[in-house]
Amino acid sequence: MDSINAKYVSQKISKTRWRPVSSASLQQPEFFATGSWDNEENKVSLWTIGDHGVINMDDDFEGDPQLLCDIKHSGDVLDLQFLDSDRLVTASSSGAVTIYRHHPNSQTLSVAHQWDRAHHYPCDNAPCTGVVCNSPEVVSVGEDGRIILFRADQTGVLRIIENADSSTIHAVTFLRTAEVLTVNSIGQLKLWDLRQQSNEPAQILSLTGDRVPLHCLDRHPNQQHIVATGGQDGMLCIWDVRQGNMPFSLMEAHSAEMWEVHFHPSNPDHLFTCSEDGSLLHWETSSSSDTPSFLQGGRNTSMVSRSAIAPAGGNQSIISAWLSGDSGKGQLETTHMLPSQTLSVNSLDVLSQCLVCGTDGEAVYVSRQVPV
Incomplete structure (x- = not known):
């Protein structure tokens, strides 16, 4: 893709996240x-693309991201989320x-605080595989099948759902x-109501057939019943949590594990996925597109979509394009966003442009x- 900058950082990057900006600001x-x-030594690092980058005559961005500061991190960083700015x-x-705090003056x-061994087995540590923030609350999940609720302003733990899963929970997000919502290593999407004292999920949705591990998920920012997941087989799944217990549609996306999926936060007709196969895909739905379906180059040329369940009855005049089930009619385009890659793209984040x-x-x- 034009105007994409590569910065070599001498460490394998597992997670990348934009610092949030005020929705009121442009x-x-x-x-x-x-x-x-x-x-050998893992780090959390903060970078800037601010004053150090300039736009040239062709509106291309020039200048590498600049490292502002970093700090040693014990163990691999398996997830990373901003709690606030x-x-x-x-x-x-x-x-x-x-929880890390950035001090802009220095x-x-x-x-700021650490919950050591929040996830563990009886006699060993268990990796914490995912966190999600809704300040001041933080929810974590792990290989031990636990879901833990924290508050950033309290040193204790608010709640632990023990044995929430008998398999590894790979990711979590707020619905x-x-x-x-959580996804696990046997292809299940589970909904948890934290107001209930029960340690049972409020809803379980699952892939049919083979129990393919799900690695990542994201919910539509406007229509919260729409959820996208990706897993070990590289398939992109779209779910409607209001109905049914199977994905609404399945799309061949990547030739290896999909590591992350993200709806664009302000323009959710756009979605992005990245994979072990070294690719980063931009998906765009369009209800009135004259271009061929799956307009793209590169490796992934065979792409299919099949609707798993029929749309719900009732007034569907305002229905998300992700649930239209018509991707074969030119309503879904995909574009490769990176130059030819060989090594895994582990993480992505998108904000504004x-x-x-x-x-x-x-x-x-x-x-x-x-x-977008």
Whole structure:
């Protein structure tokens, strides 16, 4: 893709996240954080693309991201989320959940609080595989099948759902203020109501047939019943949690594990996925597209979509294009966003027109001109 910058950072990047900007402001994001894995010493780092980048005559972004500060991280960074503009939360392979604070005056990062061994087995640590924030609340999940609810302003633990899953929980996101969704290693999507004292999920949805592990999920920012997941087989699944217990549609996306899926936060007709196969895809739905379905180049040329269940009855005059089930009619286009890659693209984040992703090739890629 044009105007995409590669920054080599001498560490394998497991997670990348933009620092949030005020929804009221029209400014582009300038700061992002990264977490590393599989290095001798892992780090959490904060970068800027602000004053150090310039736009040339052709409106292309020039200038590498600049490192502002970093801090050592114990274990692999398995997830990374901003709690607010000054604090971020990590999930560690050591089982710890850690809140870091950025000090802009000194450009340093410090540990604000850590829940050591939040996730564990009876006699060993269990990796914390995912965190999600809705300040001041933080929810973590782990290989031990636990779901833990914290508050950033309290040192204790608010709630633990023991044995929430008999298999590894790979990722978690908020559906609504008191509801979270999790995905696990046997192809299940589970809905949890944190207001209920029960340790049972409020709803279980699952892939049919083979129990393919699901690795990632994201919910539509406007229509919260629409959820996208990706898993070990590289398939993109779209779910409607209001009805049925199977995915609404399945689309061949990647030739290896899909690591992350993200709806664009303000233009959710656009969705982004990244994979072990080294690719980063931009998906766009269009109800009135004259272009061929799955307009793309590169490796992934055979793509299918099949509707798993019929739309619900009733007034469907306002229905998301993701649930239209008509991707074969030119309503879904995909575009490769990276130059030919060989190593895994582990993480991506998109905000406004800016996209960042991190790879096992020890590179971070940044674009400030995502066509959304």
